[in-house]
Amino acid sequence: MVQIITDSTCDLPHKRLEEIGVICVPLTVHFGEETFIDGENLTAEEFYQHLRTNPEIPTTAQPTPHSFEKAFQGALDKGDDILCILIGSKLSGTVQSANIAKATIGSDRIWIVDTNQVCSSLGLLVEIAAKWAKEGATAEELFEEISELSCRARIYAAIETLKYIRKGGRLSGAAAVVGTMLNLHPILTVENGLVINSAKAKGKKKMITMMKELAMTHGVDENYPIMFCHGAAEENLTVLKDCFAEDYDISNSLDGFIGPVVGTYSGPGTVAIGFIIKK
Structure with a gap:
């Protein structure tokens, strides 16, 4: 086997x-002097509670x-x-x-x-x-x-709040303030092994539709399921699934929960999709 x-x-x-x-x-995830093992002594739900209330940057x-x-x-x-x-x-x-x-x-x-x-x-x-x-x-x-x-796998992740990207040093304070004022949501992907910003959407509705538009530009190989993930964002996840269901059969889709490691950088409210690109 x-x-x-x-x-x-x-x-x-x-x-x-x-x-x-x-x-x-x-x-592992570290909040100051506290060390947690992802999924063992820290669940994803507990992590987001820590993230919202703990001033320490994990x-x-x-x-x-x-x-x-x-x-x-x-x-x-x-x-x-x-x-x-x-x-x-x-x-x-x-x-x-x-x-x-x-x-x-x-x-x-x-x-x-x-x-x-x-x-x-x-x-x-x-x-x-x-x-x-x-x-x-x-x-x-x-x-x-x-x-x-x-090589054909693709991820798109939409960030609801810029707060945690800023706290982690991946965005300047000024840029985060401006982005928040303009209601902008970055949509991230992975290219050549690195996380990059592929688009910005104004408003949550556009954030969801743009994720599908980006996927459609590649072509989703429906011989494989689509995987949907969220980080303490069930409402966003439901809207995302409904949006994809308009154009794709998601009856065999897979579900995941964005855990402490990825959630450290993306924060709560994030939704993500994973799919295989057509040849």
């Missing part, structure tokens, strides 16, 4: 990870090589091969930690995919890999297929 391993930036709920048989190696950290070594060895001891699907290496040192663990163990039964993705696009790849693994694909086959699919 093939054991799929990922990290907590895939933003798939723990219950869902258990259902599809995926092991998650968590990142920081995040990659898993240690030991964390991956423990996960890898447990799967190998069961006789499984391993496909490890991780956040892009330009966004986090998580891939580096996994490669160190692989080298320490010295096994050729561990395959590591640097997806250049995060959040909904990463979660979508994990879901696809888990399905194919259950259908009998080998680790090598999965590595090749998911590596290719990673």
Whole structure:
């Protein structure tokens, strides 16, 4: 069998990870002197409560090589091969930690995919890999297929409030004030492994419709599901799904919750989509 391993930036709920048989190696979040393990002693809901009330700017950290070594060895001891699907290496040192663990163990039964993705696009790849693994694909086959699919995966995330991007130093205070006054919402994507601002929408209604317009410019491959994620933004998520349902069959869509690591930078109110681009 093939054991799929990922990290907590895939933003798939723990219950869902258990259902599809995926092991998650968590990142950590720091509020001042307090350290939390993503999804273990800090749920996404608890995180957003902390974020709204704690004056400290949270920081995040990659898993240690030991964390991956423990996960890898447990799967190998069961006789499984391993496909490890991780956040892009330009966004986090998580891939580096996994490669160190692989080298320490010295096994050729561990395959590591640097997806250049995060959040909904990463979660979508994990879901696809888990399905194919259950259908009998080998680790090598999965590595090749998911590596290719990673190049066609796309994420768009709409930011409701500029407050947390400003607090994290990714936007000047003046720009945040102006953006808030103008009711502007940046729509972010990942290109060449880096998060970039692809558009700005004025007002929440336009924010939602623009996400669909951006997806449609690429062409959504409906052979794969669309993954929808939100960060404490159920109302925005409902509107987003309704908008996509006008043009796409979303009956097989997947759901995720933007967790503490991604939420540190995006803040509450964020909605995201992940999809595969047509060839």
